[in-house]
Amino acid sequence: MLSVQQSEPAWMNRMHDNRNMRPEIRKDPLSNRWIIISKVRSMRPNAWITTRHKSADLICPFCPGNESETPPEVYAIRKPDTKPNKPGWSIRVISNKYPALIIEGEINPISNRLYEKMGGVGAHEVLIETSHHDLDLTSMSRKHVANIFWVIRERFLDLSRDKRFQFIIAFKNHGKLAGASIDHPHFQIIAIPLIPKQVEEELDGARQYYLKNSHCIFCDIIDQELMISSRLVTQTRHFIAIEPYAARSPYETWIVPRSHQCRFQEISYELTSDLADIVKITLHAMNQSIGKPAFNLVLHTSPLIKPDYPEYHWHLEIIPKLMNFAGFEIGTGYHINPIPPEEAAAKLREAVHQHSF
Numbered sequence: 400m401l402s403v404q405q406s407e408p409a410w411m412n413r414m415h416d417n418r419n420m421r422p423e424i425r426k427d428p429l430s431n432r433w434i435i436i437s438k439v440r441s442m443r444p445n446a447w448i449t450t451r452h453k454s455a456d457l458i459c460p461f462c463p464g465n466e467s468e469t470p471p472e473v474y475a476i477r478k479p480d481t482k483p484n485k486p487g488w489s490i491r492v493i494s495n496k497y498p499a500l501i502i503e504g505e506i507n508p509i510s511n512r513l514y515e516k517m518g519g520v521g522a523h524e525v526l527i528e529t530s531h532h533d534l535d536l537t538s539m540s541r542k543h544v545a546n547i548f549w550v551i552r553e554r555f556l557d558l559s560r561d562k563r564f565q566f567i568i569a570f571k572n573h574g575k576l577a578g579a580s581i582d583h584p585h586f587q588i589i590a591i592p593l594i595p596k597q598v599e600e601e602l603d604g605a606r607q608y609y610l611k612n613s614h615c616i617f618c619d620i621i622d623q624e625l626m627i628s629s630r631l632v633t634q635t636r637h638f639i640a641i642e643p644y645a646a647r648s649p650y651e652t653w654i655v656p657r658s659h660q661c662r663f664q665e666i667s668y669e670l671t672s673d674l675a676d677i678v679k680i681t682l683h684a685m686n687q688s689i690g691k692p693a694f695n696l697v698l699h700t701s702p703l704i705k706p707d708y709p710e711y712h713w714h715l716e717i718i719p720k721l722m723n724f725a726g727f728e729i730g731t732g733y734h735i736n737p738i739p740p741e742e743a744a745a746k747l748r749e750a751v752h753q754h755s756f
């Protein structure tokens with residue numbers, strides 16, 4: 400058993416509904432926003448924002464030797480002659496024990512007058528980045544980080560064969576403030592039967608720009624940022640890291656491949672090592688400039704549906720958790736960013752130059 404003290408708010412304790420209710424995806428009829436209702440998520444460690452003190456994890460389910468604490472692995476890089484679900488791995492992918500969506504079942508859209516919903520079908524996997532509890536992307540070797548991206552690619556290729564899914568995202572919550580419930584470094588991969596609204600906005604923007612200019616907007620952003628260089632953080636042979644022109648929060652950073660590529664899963668192994676380099680340099684620079692922030696990292700890539708989006712361009716977004724979104728952001732969707740991206744870029748550039756990696 401996972402030896403973590405569950406700490407639910409009192410209002411949750413009073414509820415006796417069936418926690419095994421299947422997840423559902425419901426559409427808000429006013430905004431057309433889809434919401435995932437998933438009761439099993441309430442069971443995970445640190446699921447609740449609460450002021451009650453929680454006991455520390457007694458054992459880490461992601462450390463070697465504790466493989467039986469997790470669902471069985473779906474993929475692993477392991478030493479020859481070692482058995483699945485036993486020590487000997489260096490990167491391990493498992494199903495999430497507390498999935499937002501579940502892999503079995505059908506989507507079955509149902510509408511009832513105003514309301515629409517579908518089965519909460521999806522894949523929710525955890526990629527345990529390393530067998531070492533205390534490493535992070537900055538302290539792992541470049542080759543190891545490249546292998547992590549290579550394994551993400553493998554999982555994307557496998558999940559994209561499932562015709563129920565329209566979109567796959569990989570993301571990482573680093574630090575409690577960014578929502579990580581387990582300290583051991585891990586990514587999550589979620590495949591869903593929908594295209595998220597936020598991604599749809601980017602896809603629409605890229606398509607509209609392409610129709611008007613016959614160019615990829617990301618490729619043009621890269622050209623412009625290299626030309627003016629005030630928001631450029633660093634560049635490698637195949638990638639650039641920039642502070643976006645309209646950064647939502649301080650030190651929001653995008654890492655974009657310099658050659659046009661719409662799907663992450665088309666990445667070559669050579670590119671994954673260059674990607675590992677720029678991710679390590681960027682996170683190192685953030686650690687230097689803003690003191691090891693908690694952060695969210697997301698990988699945005701073209702959806703799986705046909706016809707596809709050749710004018711889209713995959714990228715990583717890193718958002719350090721330096722501020723809480725409050726009433727104005729929730730009420731309007733406008734973010735107020737107190738640090739101009741040009742200032743953040745200058746700070747990060749300085750940190751990149753001061754350190755050789």
Ligand SMILES: [Zn+2]
Pocket residue numbers: 459460461462531532583
């Ligand atoms: Zn651990």
Ligand SMILES: [Zn+2]
Pocket residue numbers: 615616617618619658659660710711712
């Ligand atoms: Zn492009």
Ligand SMILES: [Zn+2]
Pocket residue numbers: 601699714716
């Ligand atoms: Zn994006």
